[in-house]
Amino acid sequence: MDVLRRNDVQVTGTPGAPPMVFAHGFGCDKSMWRWVAPAFERSHRVVLFDHVGAGGSDLTAYDERRHGSLDGYAQDVVEILDALDLGPAVLVGHSVSAVIGTLAAISAPELFDRLVLVGPSPRYIDDDGYRGGFSADEIDELLDTMDDNYLGWSAFIAPVIMGNADRPELGEELTNSFCRTDPAIARRFARTTFLSDNRDDLPKVTTPSLVVQCRDDVIAPLEVGRYVHEHLRDSELVVVDAVGHCPHMSAPDALVAAMTEYLAR
Structure with a gap:
């Protein structure tokens, strides 16, 4: 299979320059990076792609077994970098793709120079001594509602994820993105995402990382960002003055500034 076609990979930027790969979160596609990537x-050398099931990806490439775990998506990322052969990359991963990025870096550390993890969460469900932001019952209800009425669920949850109630156009864009994603794949990806527990993987990461956390995020609370930072051996934590789970859309200038400062060091 043509990996670059599978994930609708697009490469822009400066030929010969170090590669930077942007990986979108659940329910999104590569267009969500349009305020940051340029x-x-x-x-x-800027690389954009869509996870299988999103955007312009090849829906026939979806494999329930492979993509039933985040490791399968991580393997997709490794295959993209292998196919491009651009050298060690900076990977910028939002939300679940932040965790996918860490798994890819564990699998093939030679392909990664640094990681930028935007709103990462290794586990969404609260546990003893750990606050993920949701109870098990809340996650079950969220997934059941999605199964019953995906479009209605999208219209409800997208503005909650986005935050910024004073800018409803952002929530509307995220809702529309959710609705463009293949519903069957989205429902499975949601279960894979919200039921995952990758806390034990964090200490295995050897790639230097920047954790970017919004000051107010209902999906990945500040405690989660601190947890990720404390369990990544060579990481820095930056809390940007932004609300919601998508600073690349709601506060792109702040995210670009944090990334630029980190990469310059």
């Missing part, structure tokens, strides 16, 4: 086109 800022790095002069300094990097």
Whole structure:
């Protein structure tokens, strides 16, 4: 299979420059990076792609067994980097793709220079001594509602994820993105995402990382960002003055500034 076609990979930026790969979160596609990725086109070879089931990806490439775990998505990322052969990359992963990025870096550390983890969460469900932000019952209800009425669920949950109630156009864009995603794949990806527990994987990461956390995020609370930072051996934590789970859409300038400062060091 043509990996680049499978994930509708697009490469822009400066030929010969270090690669920077952007990985979108659940319910999104590569277009969500349009306020951030161009800022790095002069300094990097910018790579955008869609997870299987999203955007312009090849829906026939979805494999229930492979994509039934985040490791399968991580393997997709490794295959993309292998196919491009651009050298060690900076991977910028949002939400679940932050965790997918860490798994890819564990699998093939030679392919990664640094990780930028935007709103990461290794476990969404609260546990003894750990606050993921949701109870098990809340996650079960969320997934059941999605199964019963995906479009209605999308219209309800997208503005909650986005935050910024004073800017309803952002919530509407996220809702529309959810509705463009294949519903059957989205429901399975949601279960894979919200029921995952990758806390034990964090200490295995050897790639230097930047954890970017919004000051107010109902999906990945500040405690989660601190947890990720404390369990990644070579990481920095930056809390940006933004609300919601999608700073690349609601506060792109702040995210670009945090990334630029980190990468310059």
